[in-house]
Amino acid sequence: MAPNSTPHKKRIAVLSPVAWRSPPRQYGAWETVASNISEGLVSRGWDVTLFATGDSVTKAFLRSVVDKGYEEDSNIDPKVAEYMHISEVFERAAEFDLIHSHYDFMALTYTRLVNTPVLTTIHGFSSPQIMQVYEKYRDGYFVSISNSDRAPGLNYLGTVYNGIDLSLYPLQKSRGEELIFLGRIHPDKGVHLAIEVARQSGCPLLIAGIIQDEAYFREQVEPHLDSQQFRYLGPVDIAGKNELFARARALLHLNTIPERFGLVLAEANAAGVPVIAMDLGSCREVIDDGTTGFLVNNVEQAVQALDRIPEIDRITCRQHVQRCFSIDKMIDGYEAVYDEIFEIESVGRK
Amino acid sequence: MAPNSTPHKKRIAVLSPVAWRSPPRQYGAWETVASNISEGLVSRGWDVTLFATGDSVTKAFLRSVVDKGYEEDSNIDPKVAEYMHISEVFERAAEFDLIHSHYDFMALTYTRLVNTPVLTTIHGFSSPQIMQVYEKYRDGYFVSISNSDRAPGLNYLGTVYNGIDLSLYPLQKSRGEELIFLGRIHPDKGVHLAIEVARQSGCPLLIAGIIQDEAYFREQVEPHLDSQQFRYLGPVDIAGKNELFARARALLHLNTIPERFGLVLAEANAAGVPVIAMDLGSCREVIDDGTTGFLVNNVEQAVQALDRIPEIDRITCRQHVQRCFSIDKMIDGYEAVYDEIFEIESVGRK
Numbered sequence: 260m261a262p263n264s265t266p267h268k269k270r271i272a273v274l275s276p277v278a279w280r281s282p283p284r285q286y287g288a289w290e291t292v293a294s295n296i297s298e299g300l301v302s303r304g305w306d307v308t309l310f311a312t313g314d315s316v317t318k319a320f321l322r323s324v325v326d327k328g329y330e331e332d333s334n335i336d337p338k339v340a341e342y343m344h345i346s347e348v349f350e351r352a353a354e355f356d357l358i359h360s361h362y363d364f365m366a367l368t369y370t371r372l373v374n375t376p377v378l379t380t381i382h383g384f385s386s387p388q389i390m391q392v393y394e395k396y397r398d399g400y401f402v403s404i405s406n407s408d409r410a411p412g413l414n415y416l417g418t419v420y421n422g423i424d425l426s427l428y429p430l431q432k433s434r435g436e437e438l439i440f441l442g443r444i445h446p447d448k449g450v451h452l453a454i455e456v457a458r459q460s461g462c463p464l465l466i467a468g469i470i471q472d473e474a475y476f477r478e479q480v481e482p483h484l485d486s487q488q489f490r491y492l493g494p495v496d497i498a499g500k501n502e503l504f505a506r507a508r509a510l511l512h513l514n515t516i517p518e519r520f521g522l523v524l525a526e527a528n529a530a531g532v533p534v535i536a537m538d539l540g541s542c543r544e545v546i547d548d549g550t551t552g553f554l555v556n557n558v559e560q561a562v563q564a565l566d567r568i569p570e571i572d573r574i575t576c577r578q579h580v581q582r583c584f585s586i587d588k589m590i591d592g593y594e595a596v597y598d599e600i601f602e603i604e605s606v607g608r609k
Numbered sequence: 610m611a612p613n614s615t616p617h618k619k620r621i622a623v624l625s626p627v628a629w630r631s632p633p634r635q636y637g638a639w640e641t642v643a644s645n646i647s648e649g650l651v652s653r654g655w656d657v658t659l660f661a662t663g664d665s666v667t668k669a670f671l672r673s674v675v676d677k678g679y680e681e682d683s684n685i686d687p688k689v690a691e692y693m694h695i696s697e698v699f700e701r702a703a704e705f706d707l708i709h710s711h712y713d714f715m716a717l718t719y720t721r722l723v724n725t726p727v728l729t730t731i732h733g734f735s736s737p738q739i740m741q742v743y744e745k746y747r748d749g750y751f752v753s754i755s756n757s758d759r760a761p762g763l764n765y766l767g768t769v770y771n772g773i774d775l776s777l778y779p780l781q782k783s784r785g786e787e788l789i790f791l792g793r794i795h796p797d798k799g800v801h802l803a804i805e806v807a808r809q810s811g812c813p814l815l816i817a818g819i820i821q822d823e824a825y826f827r828e829q830v831e832p833h834l835d836s837q838q839f840r841y842l843g844p845v846d847i848a849g850k851n852e853l854f855a856r857a858r859a860l861l862h863l864n865t866i867p868e869r870f871g872l873v874l875a876e877a878n879a880a881g882v883p884v885i886a887m888d889l890g891s892c893r894e895v896i897d898d899g900t901t902g903f904l905v906n907n908v909e910q911a912v913q914a915l916d917r918i919p920e921i922d923r924i925t926c927r928q929h930v931q932r933c934f935s936i937d938k939m940i941d942g943y944e945a946v947y948d949e950i951f952e953i954e955s956v957g958r959k
Contacts, residue, residue, distance in 0.1 A: 334738075339738045339742060343718065343741070345718070346718035368693065369696065369722065372722035386686060388685070388686035388689045395693070
């Protein structure tokens with residue numbers, strides 16, 4: 260659908276993070292979602308301005324004061340980039356009917372200085388210390404990305420699951436032989452547990468993702484690497500992910516803390532790849548246990564689940580993502596939330 | 610003078626940093642100045658609200674959302690503290706006729722969202738990256754703390770030298786025997802040069818201040834320490850400073866980068882202690898060469914200057930500070946700047 264072909268008139272500012280480009284070249288879940296929302300809204304005729312890095316790619320109108328992601332250019336001071344980027348959208352607040360922020364607690368501190376309503380999608384609570392900010396601004400408008408990732412007392416208008424662009428992850432018709440791990444190399448993501456499952460099952464394991472915790476990689480991942488059973492491929496882009504999906508028997512996602520959403524679960528399922536996921540946080544909202552993968556509680560159950568992978572129908576996996584985690588489905592959710600906000604605001608102003 | 614005894618009616622918000630308490634217990638130049646301004650304004654009858662840590666001590670009305678300095682309590686996330694603290698004053702902007710910010714570039718990003726004029730005292734440009742923020746907000750109101758520490762293109766209303774509370778630093782009538790270094794242990798402050806001057810002159814050297822650069826301390830300071838000629842005393846509070854001043858032959862301040870103001874130069878002079886300072890940045894604005902100390906360009910000149918210390922009259926040193934760097938003098942300067950802003954604003958609003 261061409262931009263502006265439908266009758267939406269409302270002007271939406273989408274505030275993406277500037278750690279990475281929107282959409283990111285490789286890692287960058289928040290930027291991925293902000294990008295998917297922007298493109299989805301544009302395709303339905305909304306008047307969308309994406310506030311993101313200058314090298315971002317979008318069909319929306321792009322506004323940027325930061326040329327590149329601060330994670331991609333060491334000349335950029337992240338603190339300067341954040342303050343400049345966030346304040347820019349608030350200085351232009353009067354140009355918009357709604358600001359849709361993906362910029363965590365920092366953006367909240369500007370919200371009371373403008374008249375434009377601000378919706379914040381909470382992509383995760385990164386530390387106990389930031390909760391005081393959410394507590395102060397609890398009367399704002401919030402969306403959670405899973406029912407499990409909620410803080411009490413905030414004015415949630417709903418949960419809107421993240422949506423992915425299924426065209427980027429074509430169905431891989433036949434099952435591969437290898438186990439894959441795809442995500443940040445960090446204890447939270449349980450790479451060490453994936454290695455243990457592979458070791459016990461004797462299956463080869465391909466590991467891909469950015470190294471976020473160097474010591475963890477050095478101590479708990481690197482010693483296992485060889486050219487045979489355990490291999491680390493570094494970060495991968497979308498093409499790299501699809502190569503992995505083509506070779507995958509299953510995706511292992513044995514997170515050690517509650518998952519907030521888990522984009523990679525939906526991406527793997529979209530490609531027809533079954534997922535074995537720890538039953539923590541949002542995983543049971545994304546994975547249909549026994550149908551698109553298996554929820555487990557420990558390494559032993561994960562090893563057992565591997566035997567049942569042939570029960571999973573790959574086409575059903577993709578259909579599940581199409582139904583629940585497509586961009587279209589996500590935009591349906593946000594349109595409903597936006598309408599609710601416009602309704603509340605119009606009543607409030609009377 | 611008692612608070613509110615004079616007819617000022619204007620309401621001033623002073624935004625202090627929250628790295629340390631205002632005034633700081635030991636180190637914390639920005640908090641010291643913000644505190645001195647607040648107390649000085651109160652004593653002249655201004656209606657002052659100090660935005661600072663909750664444990665701050667002031668005769669102004671204290672507003673705080675951060676209990677303690679983030680440098681003094683590791684449970685506090687500096688980023689959360691800064692965003693919460695800065696936004697608080699801007700959310701209350703309508704309660705004030707002027708916001709006087711000591712919070713660097715971060716506070717600037719809120720200034721266009723409020724109607725209250727904001728004056729920023731620039732305590733130093735900490736990195737090239739922050740200049741883009743000052744560039745964007747160059748039409749704001751700025752004060753420099755020395756004529757030398759200015760960036761081109763900013764709307765400076767004047768230089769107002771930092772003022773100190775002279776009652777805290779009584780005149781030490783007689784000259785001591787030791788050389789003293791007082792400041793952050795950091796290459797910028799030239800501790801290694803002070804050590805070299807002491808070594809060449811054979812004088813004992815007392816070193817005090819927080820260790821900001823651990824490697825520098827370990828490699829260039831610690832190896833020289835003994836119980837005789839070179840001693841490190843750690844950070845000192847005001848009583849500790851006065852003990853040092855009582856023992857001082859001279860203060861060595863051989864900074865390696867341009868000094869922005871140099872509070873310690875005024876403090877030493879207030880106590881009657883001559884200063885040997887590198888002729889970089891503001892030092893020649895604070896030290897009256899040949900009268901309150903000596904400006905030098907290298908270690909050799911500093912060693913030579915030591916021989917001329919007896920020429921310096923200690924009472925003249927104190928009188929110079931009384932005349933140029935007292936809180937009263939500083940408040941005179943800021944009152945003139947405030948009046949100019951109120952005049953500009955009243956014209957602008959017509």
